[in-house]
Amino acid sequence: MQRIFGNKKNKDPPPSISDASDKITKRGDTVEEKIKKLDIELSKYKEQIKKTRPGPAQEAVKARAMRVLKQKRMYEGQRDMLYNQTFNLDQVAFAAEGIKDAQQTMSALKSANKELKGMMKTVKIQDIDNLQDEMMDLMEVSSEIQETLGRSYNVPDDIDEDELMGELDALEADMGFETEADGVPSYLQPDKEQDLDAELNLPTAPMGHAARPQAEDDLSLPSVPRASLRG
Numbered sequence: 453m454q455r456i457f458g459n460k461k462n463k464d465p466p467p468s469i470s471d472a473s474d475k476i477t478k479r480g481d482t483v484e485e486k487i488k489k490l491d492i493e494l495s496k497y498k499e500q501i502k503k504t505r506p507g508p509a510q511e512a513v514k515a516r517a518m519r520v521l522k523q524k525r526m527y528e529g530q531r532d533m534l535y536n537q538t539f540n541l542d543q544v545a546f547a548a549e550g551i552k553d554a555q556q557t558m559s560a561l562k563s564a565n566k567e568l569k570g571m572m573k574t575v576k577i578q579d580i581d582n583l584q585d586e587m588m589d590l591m592e593v594s595s596e597i598q599e600t601l602g603r604s605y606n607v608p609d610d611i612d613e614d615e616l617m618g619e620l621d622a623l624e625a626d627m628g629f630e631t632e633a634d635g636v637p638s639y640l641q642p643d644k645e646q647d648l649d650a651e652l653n654l655p656t657a658p659m660g661h662a663a664r665p666q667a668e669d670d671l672s673l674p675s676v677p678r679a680s681l682r683g
Contacts, residue, residue, distance in 0.1 A: 469548065473541040480534035483527050490524040 467475075497517035504510040 469541055469545040473538055473545065476534050476538045476541065480531055480538065483531040483534065487524055487527045487531065490520050490527070493520050
């Protein structure tokens with residue numbers, strides 16, 4: 453059967469946009485190189501035309517220059533056409549890449565949407581509200597426990613707050629009397645000298661004749677009593 457119908461030939465895969473664009477770009481570069489060579493040749497002919505005198509020789513040079521110029525114009529047309537094709541292929545490639553990106557984005561969104569729906573099934577708003585209410589109740593109970601543990605065992609419950617405020621005001625008044633004009637409390641002021649006689653209630657000494665001052669001799673020394681000299 454294979455000898456009669458032959459084997460099927462494997463078809464080559466169609467070229468991609470990138471391959472076609474690269475191939476056309478290479479052709480355009482080749483044409484561009486030819487144009488540069490023709491420019492160099494034209495510049496030589498221009499110099500020859502300037503140097504030669506009008507006549508048959510100059511006309512021959514002009515004819516060759518015209519032929520080169522026609523080739524340059526033809527190559528420039530081919531180059532522009534190839535570059536336009538490359539531009540069109542680039543636009544198509546850009547659009548294709550945009551479509552691929554959109555497809556990947558849609559696939560990612562679908563996957564995320566499916567996963568999010570599955571997660572939302574396990575989370576209910578009512579359960580969250582109930583959990584919040586339970587947490588608030590627990591916090592209130594905890595506050596009551598802390599307040600109960602912080603009570604003082606020695607303070608009676610029947611204390612009159614007005615009476616306490618009165619005692620506090622009286623204490624502040626007493627502290628105000630103890631301070632002097634400069635605001636220094638009495639316990640910080642220096643101690644005053646105490647009158648020992650007043651505290652001991654001692655009698656006063658009797659008033660007699662004052663002792664006569666002793667006479668001084670010529671050397672400003674006190675004189676010796678006579679009784680002591682006789683003895």
